[in-house]
Amino acid sequence: MEMIKGSSMVIKMTRVLIEDGWSFIQDEFDVIVRAENKLTGEAVSFPSVGNLKRWLYEKALSY
Numbered sequence: 001m002e003m004i005k006g007s008s009m010v011i012k013m014t015r016v017l018i019e020d021g022w023s024f025i026q027d028e029f030d031v032i033v034r035a036e037n038k039l040t041g042e043a044v045s046f047p048s049v050g051n052l053k054r055w056l057y058e059k060a061l062s063y
Contacts, residue, residue: 005030013056016063 005011014024014032021039024032032052036043046052 003030009060010053010056013060017059 006014014022017035018024020037022035022037025034025036027033031049032046034043034045035055044055046055
């Protein structure tokens with residue numbers, strides 16, 4: 001992902017997660033719709049931006 005858009009929390013957390021092996025898939029509107037961790041095999045889909053933000057907040061709390 002070359003360009004991450006969103007609030008500062010979204011930008012900072014996605015960058016941290018990318019460093020930890022996560023990749024993010026965006027739709028045609030540059031909205032993150034899926035996250036995958038190639039190292040662990042974990043994958044998460046986000047049906048809404050709210051789900052994405054909640055997942056990122058939960059991940060941020062574990063760091």
